[in-house]
Amino acid sequence: MARYHIETYGCTSNRGESREIERRLRDAGHHRVGGPDEADVAILNTCTVVEKTERNMLRRAEELATETADLYITGCMALAQGEEFADAEVDGEVLHWDEVPQAVTNGECPTTTPDAEPVLDGVVGILPIARGCMSDCSYCITKHATGKIESPPIEENVRKARALIHAGAKEIRITGQDTGVYGWDQGKRTLHELLERICAIDGEFRVRVGMANPKGVHGIREDLADVFVENDELYDFLHAPVQSGSNDVLGDMRRQHQVGEYLEVVDTFDERLEYWTLSTDFIVGFPTETDDDHRKSLELLRETRPEKVNVTRFSKRPGTDAADMKGLGGTLKKERSKEMSKLKRELVGEAYESMVGETRPNCLVVEEGVGDSVKCRDSAYRQLIVQHASDHGLEPGDFVDLEVTAHETMYAFAEPV
Template structure:
């Protein structure tokens, strides 16, 4: 679990985005500290109203870089003028605010609350289905807090999901350290059974499955893909973090899966689903990662072309085996991160560009900036509808939209 420090500058919208970042960080088990010198990562949410403000943002970024282990820059200046931070030689990850929570995790599993109670946030129901995992990754500190997988019975989770739907949930987010090994502690992986049962609940809602490590998914990949194909309530979306394209590095990470198993998962879902989203994570700059290993990761990204990609520079977590390894230089990690991020943006932009001109049914899940709303289509790709009040579009609605354009990591839709 990471200690984070966050600073927010600018308008109400920026402050709202910072609140959402913090909410997701807290949900993942991370905690806030007051000063950057105490933090594992500092987050700078920037403003770019006038030139003086931009100079202040660059100056503050330089100060934070010197005071904390890792720096993430987000907000308006990061999105509009991110190259200025590179030109100023600020060693930071420049990210869209929605990418920040995943980047903070350093590739670690999310951490659910100890009691694993469901939460209703607007029309989004968050359902932790289990606590713990079956992995022992050499870089991850989360395992120290959560232990082995502890899976409540399927019926218990179905009842929690039913209660969320009755309370008004339109989207149920299935969460856990590793959803793919749900039920393993009872001798049988049951994620596909649980999802099938949840989709039988009466009501008009959608279900998104949270992170599932490739090892857990691989053994039930056909059963899972079949459940996805048969249930329209399931977003056609899986998050399977591969972390590296090198089996040697995966071995040093103790990730339990091999690259070939990850590829087989992708091939199986390609066979069952015509339109779906693959999400994955890569850790760049792991202590034993060579240039050849990095090239393999780049090739794997290009081959499988996931539509959502979290790229994280490795940083040491105290008490983990990887913390005792001799690390790579900061510039090496920075260069590899930039190369992979550049490729990532090309891959993601191609995915959203391919949607332009198509019509998709989307679920409106929350308010966006100004009069816009954030929606997700059947493959959990984000679609922004602008001027929503004028069009009678509200949170919780299902709307058919024509995709008219995109901004790399999300699409724009017009109601039809």
């Protein structure tokens, strides 16, 4: 797990985003340290109110880049003037704030504690369904903490989901190191059965399935896709991290799946679902990744056109087999990361642009946003922002039909119909 240092500048909104970043990092088993000199990763949440502030942000970014192995820059200046950091040759990666936690994890699985219990955060219920995984990735340190999959009975998880819904949860987030292999330790994969049981609970709510590695999903892909089709409670959203478009690199990563299996999962969902969101992850700059391997990853990204993509620059984790490999240079990893991130923004932006003018029915208001706004999710878990929420009487937990009016790269704006 990573040791992180985070610094936040600017308004209350920035501080709120930093708190959410830290919450996700803690949930994934990472811990905060006293300063950048003790950290594996530094996070700089920036402000851009005046020119003097911008100069301070650039100077602080340059300092942090020399003090830690990896620097992630987010916040107002990063998103509005990201080119300033590139022009200053700051060795850091500019990300939207909600991309930071995944980047810090280096493509590793999230890590829950042995006694992880459901958590209700506003109208969102977090339900860890299992602990551990069936993978042995060469770059991942998480497996040392979690071990192999341990799946509680379906009935136990249904009981926990029912308790969250009765307590006021309108969105249940199914989490685990690898949700796709739930039940493997009991003799068969039963994620689809668990989801069907949870969706049958009385009440109006939505269910989002967390990260499921392609290998685990592949064997149940048809049953799983059918459950999505048959249950409106399920967001039509699948997070299947492919990590590379090269079978050679996947082999060196010991990822268990090959590109063809990932494509078969995507094809199955495409055949059964007219409107859904594919989310995936890529690790850029793995020690054995060649220029041709990187090209294959870009081609796979273009072919499958996921609507949510996490791009992570490889960094070594102590005690892992990949840590003993001769690494690629930081400049090369940075260039490949920039190229893939640029393509990602184009593809995701096009997906949100295509929504403009459409009406998305029965969207869930999930949480308050910046100022007088709320964040909503449509049936495919796409993020829609409604401004002037109080004028519309919208609060977290409400369901509302929304017309998409405009878009940014990672989300769209909408108004109630």
